[in-house]
Amino acid sequence: xxxxxxxxxxxxxxxxxxxxxxxxxxxxxxxxxxxxxxxxxxxxxxxxxxxxxxxxxxxxxxxxxxxxxxxxxxxxxxxxxxxxxxxxxxxxxxxxxxxxxxxxxxxxxxxxxxxxxxxxxxxxxxxxxxxxxxxxxxxxxxxxxxxxxxxxxxxxxxxxxxxxxxxxxxxxxxxxxxxxxxxxxxxxxxxxxxxxxxxxxxxxxxxxxxxxxxxxxxxxxxxxxxxxxxxxxxxxxxxxxxxxxxxxxxxxxxxxxxxxxxxxxxxxxxxxxxx
Amino acid sequence: xxxxxxxxxxxxxxxxxxxxxxxxxxxxxxxxxxxxxxxxxxxxxxxxxxxxxxxxxxxxxxxxxxxxxxxxxxxxxxxxxxxxxxxxxxxxxxxxxxxxxxxxxxxxxxxxxxxxxxxxxxxxxxxxxxxxxxxxxxxxxxxxxxxxxxxxxxxxxxxxxxxxxxxxxxxxxxxxxxxxxxxxxxxxxxxxxxxxxxxxxxxxxxxxxxxxxxxxxxxxxxxxxxxxxxxxxxxxxxxxxxxxxxxxxxxxxxxxxxxxxxxxxxxxxxxxxxx
Amino acid sequence: xxxxxxxxxxxxxxxxxxxxxxxxxxxxxxxxxxxxxxxxxxxxxxxxxxxxxxxxxxxxxxxxxxxxxxxxxxxxxxxxxxxxxxxxxxxxxxxxxxxxxxxxxxxxxxxxxxxxxxxxxxxxxxxxxxxxxxxxxxxxxxxxxxxxxxxxxxxxxxxxxxxxxxxxxxxxxxxxxxxxxxxxxxxxxxxxxxxxxxxxxxxxxxxxxxxxxxxxxxxxxxxxxxxxxxxxxxxxxxxxxxxxxxxxxxxxxxxxxxxxxxxxxxxxxxxxxxx
Numbered sequence: 001x002x003x004x005x006x007x008x009x010x011x012x013x014x015x016x017x018x019x020x021x022x023x024x025x026x027x028x029x030x031x032x033x034x035x036x037x038x039x040x041x042x043x044x045x046x047x048x049x050x051x052x053x054x055x056x057x058x059x060x061x062x063x064x065x066x067x068x069x070x071x072x073x074x075x076x077x078x079x080x081x082x083x084x085x086x087x088x089x090x091x092x093x094x095x096x097x098x099x100x101x102x103x104x105x106x107x108x109x110x111x112x113x114x115x116x117x118x119x120x121x122x123x124x125x126x127x128x129x130x131x132x133x134x135x136x137x138x139x140x141x142x143x144x145x146x147x148x149x150x151x152x153x154x155x156x157x158x159x160x161x162x163x164x165x166x167x168x169x170x171x172x173x174x175x176x177x178x179x180x181x182x183x184x185x186x187x188x189x190x191x192x193x194x195x196x197x198x199x200x201x202x203x204x205x206x207x208x209x210x211x212x213x214x215x216x217x218x219x220x221x222x223x224x225x226x227x228x229x230x231x232x233x234x235x236x237x238x239x240x241x242x243x244x245x246x247x248x249x250x251x252x253x254x255x256x257x258x259x260x261x262x263x264x265x266x267x268x269x270x271x272x273x274x275x
Numbered sequence: 276x277x278x279x280x281x282x283x284x285x286x287x288x289x290x291x292x293x294x295x296x297x298x299x300x301x302x303x304x305x306x307x308x309x310x311x312x313x314x315x316x317x318x319x320x321x322x323x324x325x326x327x328x329x330x331x332x333x334x335x336x337x338x339x340x341x342x343x344x345x346x347x348x349x350x351x352x353x354x355x356x357x358x359x360x361x362x363x364x365x366x367x368x369x370x371x372x373x374x375x376x377x378x379x380x381x382x383x384x385x386x387x388x389x390x391x392x393x394x395x396x397x398x399x400x401x402x403x404x405x406x407x408x409x410x411x412x413x414x415x416x417x418x419x420x421x422x423x424x425x426x427x428x429x430x431x432x433x434x435x436x437x438x439x440x441x442x443x444x445x446x447x448x449x450x451x452x453x454x455x456x457x458x459x460x461x462x463x464x465x466x467x468x469x470x471x472x473x474x475x476x477x478x479x480x481x482x483x484x485x486x487x488x489x490x491x492x493x494x495x496x497x498x499x500x501x502x503x504x505x506x507x508x509x510x511x512x513x514x515x516x517x518x519x520x521x522x523x524x525x526x527x528x529x530x531x532x533x534x535x536x537x538x539x540x541x542x543x544x545x546x547x548x549x550x
Numbered sequence: 551x552x553x554x555x556x557x558x559x560x561x562x563x564x565x566x567x568x569x570x571x572x573x574x575x576x577x578x579x580x581x582x583x584x585x586x587x588x589x590x591x592x593x594x595x596x597x598x599x600x601x602x603x604x605x606x607x608x609x610x611x612x613x614x615x616x617x618x619x620x621x622x623x624x625x626x627x628x629x630x631x632x633x634x635x636x637x638x639x640x641x642x643x644x645x646x647x648x649x650x651x652x653x654x655x656x657x658x659x660x661x662x663x664x665x666x667x668x669x670x671x672x673x674x675x676x677x678x679x680x681x682x683x684x685x686x687x688x689x690x691x692x693x694x695x696x697x698x699x700x701x702x703x704x705x706x707x708x709x710x711x712x713x714x715x716x717x718x719x720x721x722x723x724x725x726x727x728x729x730x731x732x733x734x735x736x737x738x739x740x741x742x743x744x745x746x747x748x749x750x751x752x753x754x755x756x757x758x759x760x761x762x763x764x765x766x767x768x769x770x771x772x773x774x775x776x777x778x779x780x781x782x783x784x785x786x787x788x789x790x791x792x793x794x795x796x797x798x799x800x801x802x803x804x805x806x807x808x809x810x811x812x813x814x815x816x817x818x819x820x821x822x823x824x825x
Binding site for chain 1: 302303304305306307308344345346347348374377378379380381469470471472517518519520521522524525
Binding site: 250 | 578581582585586589590595596597598599600602603606607610624799800801802803804805806807808
């Protein structure tokens, strides 16, 4: 197995060049930030959640992102309709099981979505991935109390179950597929967890990359690698100026748009299993 | 026909002085940014979408802004109630047909809203205006694939149909009324399309201007002229600092509040038909 | 009665140390900014509004924040369920009656919520507090046309009625309890009203402080004191750079995270009745 920094940069360039349309049915907290993150990256976001139109919208999109952060019944119905349509059109579905394990409604919804269509990629923190995989986990609302490494077996089990890719994000981001092919990314910065929606933006960005890169494991690695480097770089920049997490939110958008290839290459810390 | 830079600046000053209340029923993605844009401009935003209260809310507002970016049935019902009430009170209705042409639900909703009450102003990109006007158009989710000039005939037709003003925004913003009186604005910057909600904020700002300027064509020109100059100025400022679209989002709010009259006069590029 | 700057700083430190989970059912405009404000402060936000899950969510939270800024019936039902559950678990409920007096639906909802469970704290502007207290008031949508001092009697009446704490925010923030114990805070800056969601963020922050400080009057004073000083400091910083309210929004988040104790002590302007 090989995946080079050049491969990843090529995926970033492909997103910028083709500006794929990403249809998100996502939560109310991060909707605006996610749309701005996709635009800064070079993709084209569309948010639509009415049962009356999600099937038509997903039909013109390159990927479907489902995020359960602020559920309500009509939205769950819309997610199911959109997922079914996406599956029938062979479009990648990316699932973000926000707060999995925190309430039985979230758990039930995830189960229903997984029955409706297999996602190409599931991305969550360690608690969420352990919960979706069927293991016990400790969730504090929507935050994980576990390191990503604690969820690696759960991620592999879940990847086999969905016949797809699972990403556990944390200090180390772990991306694994059904065959156990695994990438470890060690960029990023703890301050990124002090902004709402960075995890959700990661999921939205995975959507953009799967729309241009049909190897969904690779697309996920590319998205997480790019966001990790961008977030790390942006944090260093704001800290130099004695700024805080408000400024970081803005600097991440700037860097998603303007990160130079050289800076990205210099910073990327990736290892693959077998390396 | 004359409309001077002084007229436009007087409208800006009138918004700042009277702080008109603008009632928006708008989409979930831009709600916060639109509210902040109205506040920075000097207007007073209120968002309310429950069928139980929209009629009372619009009764105390100076204008009603309807934006279909993230529809769902209860919101459509609320928009209809609010539109009917606004019409009965002779308050201007501003319609933003986001993503018109992308799904049949959006098209149907627009038709229903136009039957309920004639908007004073419709603002959209070229694809959206062509779609609402009944012409074919190519929409990519919520982005236009056409230049604004391509929609000028559609805009004139639509302006006659609603007996009001139509604004096509793009590299050139075109504002036309039922008699074909037309203004062309050439400020702005392509980066403005890389922030979610600048188009929707334009529509919200038109609401603020129509609340203080009863010539709605002029109010629309003033709003678009001000935002165009602000966006162009803000983009230049952030580019000077090697910043990106995240910073631009913030700088636009700063400039909406603080743009000096002299800078505005120097930058405005407006022409009128017959000039 | 005594409450020292040291007491307040201890409360700030307690929030940062324990990162309490704050469950908010809040309005669509401020949801993202509130979540970011709580994170910058050091608390852990969770937004959830489905009737299917609010009881489970509030059960794992340290406080419940209810904000009626963008009501709709299902959300009102969820607020009632969450309030009842919070009351049964003795968790503090913080109510923000946004736009009270503007529509009968808002007034009715507030009445219903107050019947369901007594909030530990109600925070609003003068118009809102006067309206909730049963006095006439002049509201302009969601803005107050009254100074906070005009609402002091209404606040005391309301505090006795709910057997709790009432905060009237304005140029002077007034925090009073059922016994008439009252604090007056004179930090802040008028520019804070030109950003959407600072009032709502104040309410969310009160939630975080009540989760770590069981004297809810004190918790409210601490939250308002901290936000007032942060907002004043942030405004001065952005004005020094000729920046505006867009930058202020970001600077407030930075300062919520990074405000040094010394700066806080130097700036705090608090007086207590009897002083």
